Amino acid sequence: MDAPRSPRDPRDPSLTITMTQTAVEEMRLAVTGELSRTTSGQLIDAVDHALAAVQPRTIQVDLAELSDIDAGGLRIVGLARQRCAAADCRLQLRNARPAVLRLLRIAGQWHETTDTQNSSATIERHAALTRQLAHDRRMMTIHVNNAAALHASAQESTDRAHAMRRYNAALRARVAARRRRGPGSDGSAG
Incomplete structure (x- = not known):
């Protein structure tokens, strides 16, 4: 009877890791292949080997040919990220198939800012974000222009209010001067 394989047995045929x-x-x-509880040790061994041998700043894990991942595999991805971070290295996941990508996202192991998908969905999402950014910039320009117009309009209103105050003050001064001169001093017969 064959002895059961340990999780770190590199001969498990259901997972192959090629390091370049x-x-x-x-x-x-x-x-x-499949990244599962029984094969996940191979991934962590490969990450450890890369960290020890080359001391890279980045380890890219290409998942294009990964057909399945289970909870044990997801846990190991998190452990690999921790080991890389401790060695001042960044672990990037790339090209996950839709089913694998979904599980990575659910488990919080797919980091949108560093991990990448070379797929039409990613390209379309990037194009949509670019269009949204252009729209936001146009809207911001409109809002800035509107704010400038409102400021100018407010300044005009303030200037008119000051002119009206000066006019009213001058009018009050003339009326007061007439009152001081008394009746009939304006040249009218009274």
């Missing part, structure tokens, strides 16, 4: 150094400070791990 893509730049001086960058490693790429291409994961093929």
Whole structure:
């Protein structure tokens, strides 16, 4: 009878990890197969090996050929992120299939700011965000222009109010001067 395989048995045929150094400070791990509780040790071993051997700034984990991931695999992705962070390295997940991507997002392991999808959905989402940004910039320009117009209108109203106050003050001064001169001093017969 065969002995059960340990989670760190590198001969488990349901998961293959290919390690490639893509730049001086960058490693790429291409994961093929199923990342499960029984195979997840291979991923953490590959990450540990990359961290020890190359000391990369970035480890890219390409999930294009990953067919399935379970809770144990999701846990190991989180552990791999922690180990990378402790070594001042960034772990980036790339190209996950829709079902795998959904599970990674649910588990909080897909980081939208660093992980990437090279798919038409990602390209469309980027295009939509670009369109939204352009729209927001146009709206901001309109609001700035409206604010400037309101400011100018308010300034005109303030100027008119000051002119009206000066006019009323001058009128009150003339009326007061007439009263001081007395009746009939304005040249009218009274």
